[in-house]
Amino acid sequence: MSSADERYVVVVNDEEQYSIWFAERRLPAGWATVGRTGTKQECLAHIEEVWTDLTPRSARVSAEPAVAEGALR
Numbered sequence: 057m058s059s060a061d062e063r064y065v066v067v068v069n070d071e072e073q074y075s076i077w078f079a080e081r082r083l084p085a086g087w088a089t090v091g092r093t094g095t096k097q098e099c100l101a102h103i104e105e106v107w108t109d110l111t112p113r114s115a116r117v118s119a120e121p122a123v124a125e126g127a128l129r
Contacts, residue, residue, distance in 0.1 A: 064099045066092040071112040074103045 063079035067087040074090075076099040077083060092102045109116070 060095070062096065063093060064096050066090045066099045066102055071114060073110075073112060074107045076100065076103070 064076040065079050066074060067077045068074050068090050069086050079093055092099060
């Protein structure tokens, strides 16, 4: 199979960070598919479209109380 024929899936981890993975391979621990399959370029284009905030989920969640406090002032 040539690299042009390889199929990929878009995956996401608990930190809401995206990546691609070979469609025929078992996913590594901590990653889940998001339902998008295609060529490498198609999957990367999807990630570019949907992953607009590169901040890990844990950092966003820990910042929420500080943002809420600032809104109250």
